[in-house]
Amino acid sequence: MTKRLIHGVFAVLLGLISGTASAGEVKFGVAEALTGAAAKYGVMIRNGFVLAAEEINAAGGVQGKNIMLVIEDEQGKKEEAINVFKKFIFKDKVLGIFGPTLSNSAFAADPFANHAKVVVFGTSNTASGITDMGPWTFRNSIMEADVLPVTLREAVKKFAIKKVAVLYGNDDAFTKSGYDVFKIALDAQAIPVTSTETFAKGDVDFRAQLTKIKAQNPDAIVCSALAEEAANMILQARQLGIGVPFIGGNGFNSPKLFDIAGAAADRTIMGGPWSSEDQRPKNKAFIAAYIKKFGAEPDQFAAQAYDALCIVAEALKKTKLTGNLEKDRQGLRDELPNVRVEGATGPFCFRKAPPKPGIETGYDAEQQAHVFIAKGGKFVSLD
Amino acid sequence: MFGQQVANAIALGSVYALFALGFTLVFGVLEVINLSHGAVFMLGAYAALVLVAKTNVGIWLALPIAMLGSGILGLVIDQVMLKPLRARRAHHLMPMIATIGAAIFLTNVAQGLFGAEVLRFPPGTIPELSFQVGEVHVTALQLSIVLLSLSLMAGLVLVLKRTRLGKAVRAVAESPQTAHLLGVNVEVVFALVCFTAAAFGGGAGVLIGLSFNAIFPFMGQPLLPKGVAAIILGGMGDVRGAMVGGLFLGIVEVMSVAYLSSDYRDAVAFGLLFVILLIRPSGLFGQVVERKA
Numbered sequence: 001m002t003k004r005l006i007h008g009v010f011a012v013l014l015g016l017i018s019g020t021a022s023a024g025e026v027k028f029g030v031a032e033a034l035t036g037a038a039a040k041y042g043v044m045i046r047n048g049f050v051l052a053a054e055e056i057n058a059a060g061g062v063q064g065k066n067i068m069l070v071i072e073d074e075q076g077k078k079e080e081a082i083n084v085f086k087k088f089i090f091k092d093k094v095l096g097i098f099g100p101t102l103s104n105s106a107f108a109a110d111p112f113a114n115h116a117k118v119v120v121f122g123t124s125n126t127a128s129g130i131t132d133m134g135p136w137t138f139r140n141s142i143m144e145a146d147v148l149p150v151t152l153r154e155a156v157k158k159f160a161i162k163k164v165a166v167l168y169g170n171d172d173a174f175t176k177s178g179y180d181v182f183k184i185a186l187d188a189q190a191i192p193v194t195s196t197e198t199f200a201k202g203d204v205d206f207r208a209q210l211t212k213i214k215a216q217n218p219d220a221i222v223c224s225a226l227a228e229e230a231a232n233m234i235l236q237a238r239q240l241g242i243g244v245p246f247i248g249g250n251g252f253n254s255p256k257l258f259d260i261a262g263a264a265a266d267r268t269i270m271g272g273p274w275s276s277e278d279q280r281p282k283n284k285a286f287i288a289a290y291i292k293k294f295g296a297e298p299d300q301f302a303a304q305a306y307d308a309l310c311i312v313a314e315a316l317k318k319t320k321l322t323g324n325l326e327k328d329r330q331g332l333r334d335e336l337p338n339v340r341v342e343g344a345t346g347p348f349c350f351r352k353a354p355p356k357p358g359i360e361t362g363y364d365a366e367q368q369a370h371v372f373i374a375k376g377g378k379f380v381s382l383d
Numbered sequence: 384m385f386g387q388q389v390a391n392a393i394a395l396g397s398v399y400a401l402f403a404l405g406f407t408l409v410f411g412v413l414e415v416i417n418l419s420h421g422a423v424f425m426l427g428a429y430a431a432l433v434l435v436a437k438t439n440v441g442i443w444l445a446l447p448i449a450m451l452g453s454g455i456l457g458l459v460i461d462q463v464m465l466k467p468l469r470a471r472r473a474h475h476l477m478p479m480i481a482t483i484g485a486a487i488f489l490t491n492v493a494q495g496l497f498g499a500e501v502l503r504f505p506p507g508t509i510p511e512l513s514f515q516v517g518e519v520h521v522t523a524l525q526l527s528i529v530l531l532s533l534s535l536m537a538g539l540v541l542v543l544k545r546t547r548l549g550k551a552v553r554a555v556a557e558s559p560q561t562a563h564l565l566g567v568n569v570e571v572v573f574a575l576v577c578f579t580a581a582a583f584g585g586g587a588g589v590l591i592g593l594s595f596n597a598i599f600p601f602m603g604q605p606l607l608p609k610g611v612a613a614i615i616l617g618g619m620g621d622v623r624g625a626m627v628g629g630l631f632l633g634i635v636e637v638m639s640v641a642y643l644s645s646d647y648r649d650a651v652a653f654g655l656l657f658v659i660l661l662i663r664p665s666g667l668f669g670q671v672v673e674r675k676a
Binding site: 170197198199200201202203204205207208209211212214215228231232235239240241256259260262 | 384387388391392394395398500501503506513515520522591595596597599601602604605636637640641645646648649
């Protein structure tokens with residue numbers, strides 16, 4: 001209750017700072033995990049939205065109206081995400097909804113938005129199938145299927161990789177689907193695989209697989225594993241005298257990798273949607289503004305949220321706002337697919353998700369991934 | 384590659400053996416499949432981790448303290464859960480189910496205290512030495528696990544065969560009633576065995592936590608089926624059997640990854656186990672069963 005109150009006050013304050021009357025504003029719901037295990041993402045996402053709203057309103061808002069954010073904590077839980085979505089749609093009567101933080105919650109809550117014909121815009125949902133939930137579903141979070149091929153291509157170029165070994169967990173949905181994407185990318189880029197090895201959840205000794213891999217002399221090890229498993233693999237590989245780079249997915253993007261593997265994690269390559277070292281002016285401005293406002297470094301989640309509100313603001317410029325909620329929601333939905341902007345994460349546009357029998361799909365992100373390499377305990381740009 | 388895989392196999396097998404030693408001891412004497420062994424093993428690792436990370440205790444002191452703590456925990460499990468069941472002459476499956484309960488409880492406690500994330504000993508807890516002989520790389524830790532499990536096994540065998548205490552333990556293993564009639568304090572033997580087995584388990588947790596950098600609440604779980612397999616293969620309740628069974632399992636797993644496919648690692652290992660039991664139902668060192676007959 002108190003939390004809700006605080007967020008309400010926060011939203012009102014935001015409106016006051018921007019100096020708006022309640023008539024001249026467009027309202028958006030932000031449903032993110034602000035408490036619980038996913039809060040480390042949710043709080044960064046909220047910050048990104050707050051920063052973007054402030055900047056847009058300071059620059060005169062959209063069509064003379066200020067953007068007002070109603071921020072609610074969905075706690076990273078499916079049930080709570082559904083509750084918050086219902087509140088946004090029926091009580092707050094928002095024009096569109098951002099969130100929820102986790103793909104798992106999105107699968108539960110997004111159908112409500114689609115049913116009520118309200119835009120639902122995910123900034124951190126990377127699971128495949130999110131945009132199969134209906135034509136009102138949008139996201140600017142790029143999927144592993146878009147990131148991994150770029151990671152692979154850049155790594156191959158950088159290290160003159162001719163052949164790779166593959167190592168993945170075959171009894172876990174996340175690591176298995178990562179492997180499937182890698183396999184498609186390896187086939188598409190015609191990179192020979194010396195051997196494909198598997199491990200099981202809970203395994204801690206990977207030396208047998210690594211020794212086998214070593215005997216075939218690959219130029220890199222492509223690896224679909226959780227950060228903790230990967231860290232252990234990398235450590236054991238280095239102990240066995242294997243020096244080649246490891247190539248992984250966004251799952252590697254965790255401080256755990258360095259906590260466990262330490263300096264051995266160097267030369268590990270992975271891809272992601274945003275880079276703190278991207279020197280393009282939009283990104284430099286975003287980072288400077290974020291640090292000024294929050295006194296801390298932004299991350300990919302803040303950057304994607306910031307971009308998401310800018311994308312919606314761009315669409316709103318061209319949407320005819322009638323004051324009729326139903327028509328305006330429809331208008332926003334129809335304008336969004338045409339948006340082309342450059343944000344903190346780089347140039348962006350939407351891509352209609354591949355058609356599925358019986359359902360009209362939503363829109364995925366069409367965007368170039370950034371590729372990183374581990375150096376001295378953190379990920380830096382590959383080039 | 385073959386030499387390296389042999390080294391990998393012996394190292395992995397010793398891990399299984401180390402885990403199985405305490406397991407088999409409890410089974411041999413109490414005739415209980417102690418499924419809380421994995422949780423005690425896990426808490427041993429956490430205990431040493433807390434000592435090393437939060438206080439300035441070195442690992443060489445943290446290891447015995449963690450073993451002592453685990454031993455006491457084993458004792459508590461025996462006194463609180465197994466002893467009342469013994470007193471009521473419960474069916475022999477009941478203590479096993481009770482130990483599952485203990486395992487769940489302890490795992491939840493660890494999750495509450497430390498969270499579900501994977502932790503490791505701070506880098507530099509032990510000197511990160513490794514040796515290279517020809518093509519074969521081994522770490523000092525792997526060597527110490529092999530040596531430690533061998534010497535623990537040898538020590539246990541010596542105590543059991545050569546001392547009065549060992550004689551008492553063997554007498555209880557054969558028949559608690561007869562041992563009692565002969566003046567052996569059966570409850571003391573049970574308590575001692577539970578303490579020793581749990582201390583071994585906790586020590587194994589510390590060493591495996593050190594060598595694989597993966598301390599988490601469920602770290603004992605994947606080892607339980609391997610531990611059961613090792614003691615069945617070796618001959619239930621036989622200390623040398625646990626060692627041989629553990630090594631055998633390690634060798635089969637590593638070699639099936641090396642020369643067949645990692646997809647079928649566990650299928651090959653447990654399939655072979657089944658075949659061996661068809662040929663030799665009492666296991667490789669099956670005296671316990673034969674003695675009972």
